[in-house]
Amino acid sequence: MNTRPYVFPGATAAASLRQLRASAPLVHCLTNDVVQSFTANVLLALGASPAMVTDPAEAAQFSAVADALLVNVGTLTRPHAEAIHAAIHAANQAGKPWVLDPVAVGGLSWRTEFCLGLIKLKPAAIRGNASEIRALSGLSASGRGVDSGDDSLSALPAAQQLALGTGAVVAVTGETDYVTDGERSWSVPGGHLMMTRIVGTGCSLSAVVAAFAALPGKRLDNVTAACRVMSCAGERACAVVKGPGSFTPEFLDNLYLMREEWLNGENIG
Amino acid sequence: MNTRPYVFPGATAAASLRQLRASAPLVHCLTNDVVQSFTANVLLALGASPAMVTDPAEAAQFSAVADALLVNVGTLTRPHAEAIHAAIHAANQAGKPWVLDPVAVGGLSWRTEFCLGLIKLKPAAIRGNASEIRALSGLSASGRGVDSGDDSLSALPAAQQLALGTGAVVAVTGETDYVTDGERSWSVPGGHLMMTRIVGTGCSLSAVVAAFAALPGKRLDNVTAACRVMSCAGERACAVVKGPGSFTPEFLDNLYLMREEWLNGENIG
Amino acid sequence: MNTRPYVFPGATAAASLRQLRASAPLVHCLTNDVVQSFTANVLLALGASPAMVTDPAEAAQFSAVADALLVNVGTLTRPHAEAIHAAIHAANQAGKPWVLDPVAVGGLSWRTEFCLGLIKLKPAAIRGNASEIRALSGLSASGRGVDSGDDSLSALPAAQQLALGTGAVVAVTGETDYVTDGERSWSVPGGHLMMTRIVGTGCSLSAVVAAFAALPGKRLDNVTAACRVMSCAGERACAVVKGPGSFTPEFLDNLYLMREEWLNGENIG
Incomplete structure (x- = not known):
């Protein structure tokens, strides 16, 4: 279980991106306030279509129509928890994939218990940092908050265990991302320290994972493609900007303009 | 009713913009979380003053003081619905105009019923896409979410009917915007496909409509001026940026710097 | 009490900034929705670490772990008020500083009463505009909303009275900021009119005040350093941008790149 996974091929990422742009999936985002x-702008730049519908009854109605559902517990409240349950139930009934972003799980009690309940509801994918994935898998975590104190590779065994236990594709992200279905795994290089200085890079990746989880074909590959598309836009942006303020416009432009050959990772700089 | 309306004159838009900057209306925004x-930044860039006050009792107190109220149901919840009713009641009591943005009405049941109730409460203006305006007017809609599946011109008859039934000025927006009081109508060209790849261009237009609805003079012209000011900033930004990330700063700068002669639409590119 | 305070020395601001970057305080932000x-991006650009945890039970758990707490009442609701009380109680129990941003206090009744209760709970610092600080101090205010109708210097006596009455360091901000512990006071020049055209410059300053309030050493100096760091990034950005849209990326980049010698205020333009 501990050998370092192969780097995900750019051509496979490109094939998923082409499908995404052709189908423009509608992603229902029950995400945090921040x-x-x-x-929404990340999904729009990529060619997907976001919508946020938060009343429990409407969330259920909408999840049955949307192509995928994102659940992010960053600013979880009791009313949001109710909407999340209603939306997941409706998505499962309609056969639509849903994705979990377990923000700060392990560090805070209520959301940890809440998310340990959610992973029994058949998520298509789970995207978190090392401490969050460890906490969900039952292994110990060291995080105080949204930033992980663990290296992503060291959490790969926890990710594999979580994938096998839930049936979800699990992405543990950091400077390098690792994505696994429990049996096969990929690595995605390209993270950059500056991306930890902009809020929402991880959370928006989870939304992109939801968009890619709506595509036909191998889910492991589609989820890994989501990670690669985002790391590619990020590394290209970091190569030309002077700080996190100018990163955001450049990052979104790169998502919008992304060419398939960029995903091979050979023409940076 | 089906002839194509004349293009709104730049000089009339410029006159409204001049009034807006001189009076800096305070706009109470009960809008969606996204x-x-x-x-707020769009209103500030234009020279208006935004504030978001969401507790029902405070929302009522504030709407009586503000110059206009925006109601947007994008992320409607039960507590927001209560605040909206309180604020509309207070605005009407104080003689202040209020504007409705019926996000995703037609596609979701509860908000459709809610907005069909709201339009009986004398909105000064309603701003939506074609499927939303059709749904409010009682004609059928094809939208799944916030993006309209209908062409804006084809929804002009629905907009006219809605205007006559409610007394509101109705703006149905798209690649070209159409604004009507039921008897007279204007068209506003200048929309650009890239503007559908940034979240909030329609929602912030509705806030700008509220700001312009606070001005003295013909409401039809003032509301149409709001549409023209936004389309002008948008087309100028789209002409120089490479993607939706760099669009946002450029768009806001154009609102801030806007010169009256730009509104004639003759000096793009 | 009415002599104009001395300008805060750049070297003292630089010393606080060095400490902030070395310690990367975790700031729990209970702030407004807008x-x-x-x-979050301001705190991240500076090298601090933000988190927003809004459920009352989790907010209490998190405030005991975070290094500082920010309370901002801009979009106060009943559930937020409950979370604020729980978080303040936990922060005080754990000996962690908390900071109040009394948005629109004086203009709206419920939040005024609420904040007059909060200032009895030993805030480490209070940051507001002139009308907000006057209203909290018991002197009359003229504000309708988030923008102050008063000059910041004229509110310095109210700030001093509020500081003496609460034990908090009080920052009254405007074109020039004044910071006082009731006995000693500093002035911080460098504000720019354009910064009133971007939402959140004041609110994010309050979050930065919370981050600096977590540092060891003289709290008056640390809070004043927060004001100076922000005014420095703002004046540098305003010197090169053409409008409020391009201000935001440039401002965040300046926070990220800030060099200690910039704080002396001698190399602008």
Whole structure:
């Protein structure tokens, strides 16, 4: 379980991106208050279509119509928890994939218990940092908050265990991302320290994972493609900007303009 | 009713903009969670003053003091619905105009019923896409979410009917915007496909409509001026940026710097 | 009490900034819905670590772990008020500083009463505009909303009275900021009119005040350093941008790149 996974091929990422742009999936985002605008703009730049519908009854109605559902517990409240349950139930009934972003799980009690309940509801994918994935898998975590104190590779065994236990594709992200279905795993290089200085890069990646989880074909590959598309836009932006303020416009432009050959990772700088 | 309306004159838009900058209306925004920051920044860039006050009792107190009220149902919840009713009642009592943005009406049941109730409460203006305006007017809609599946011109008859039935000025927006009081109508060209790739361009237009609805003079012209000011900033920004990330700063700068002669639409590119 | 305070020395600001970057304080932000993303990005750009945890039980758990707590009442609701009380109680129990941003206090009744209760709970610092500080101090205010109708210097006596009455360091901000512990006071020049055209510059300053309030050493100096760091980034950005849209990326980049010698205020333009 501990050998370092192969780097995900750019051509496979490109094939998923082509499908995404052709189908423009509608993603229902039940995400946290801090990142809603950035998340919507990331999905729009890529060619997907976001919507945030938060009343429990409407959330259920909408999840049955949307192509995928994102659940992010960053600013979880009791009413949001109710909407999340209603939306997941409706998505499962309609056969639509849903994705979990377990923000700060392990560090805070209520959301940890809440998310340990959610992973029994058949998520298509789970995207978190090392401490969050460890906490969900039952292994110990060291995080105080949204930033992980663990290296992503060291959490790969926890991710594999979580994938096998839930049936979800699990992405543990950091400077390098690792994505696994429990049996096969990929690595995605390209993270950059500056991306930890902009709020929402991880949260919006989870929304992109939801968009890619709506595509036909191998889910492991589609989820890994989501990670690669985002790391590619990020590394290209970091190569030309002077700080996190100018990163955001450049990052979104790169998502919008992304060419398939960029995903091979050979023409940076 | 089906002839194509004349293009709104730039000089009339410029006159309204001059009034707006001189009076700096205070706009109470009860809008959705996704676009609050962008909406505030759009109003500030133009020279208006935004505020978001969401507790029902405070919302009522504030709407009586503000110059206009925006109601947007994008992320409607039960507590927001209560605040909206309190604020509309107070605005009407104080003689202040209020504007409705019926996000995703037609596609979701509860908000459709809610907005069909609201339009009986004498909105000064209603701003939506074609499917939303059709749904409010009682004609059928094809939208799944916030993006309209209908062409804006084809929804002009629905907009006219809605205007006559409610007394509101109705703006149905798209690649070209159409604004009507039921008897007279204007068209506003200048929309650009890239503007559909940034969240909040429609929602912030509704806030700008509220700001312009606070001005003295012909409401039809003032509301149409709001549409023209936004389309002008948008087309100028689209002409020089490479993607939706760099669009946002450029768009806001154009609102801030806007010169009256730009509104004639003759000096793009 | 009415002599104009001395300008805060750049070297003292630089010393506080060095400490902030070395310790990377974790700031729990209970702030308003409009500015959450910008606030998080400001803290991240400076090297601090933001988190927003809004359920009352989790907010209490998190405030005991975080290094400082920000309370901003801009979009106060009953559930937020409950979370604020729980978080303040936990922060005080754990000996962690908390900071109040009394948005629109004086203009709206419920939040005024609420904040007059909060200032009895030993805030480490209070940051507001002139009309807000006057209203909290018991002197009359003229504000309708978030923008102050008063000059910041004229509110310095109210700030001093509020500081003496609460034990908090009080910052009254405007074109020039004044910071006082009731006995000693500093002035911080460098504000720019354009910064009133971007939402969240004041609110994010309050979050930065919370981050600096977590540092060891003289609290008056640390809070004043927060004001100076922000005014420095703002004046540098305003010197090169053409409008409020391009201000935001440039401002965040300046926070990220800030060099200690910039704080002396001698190399602008």
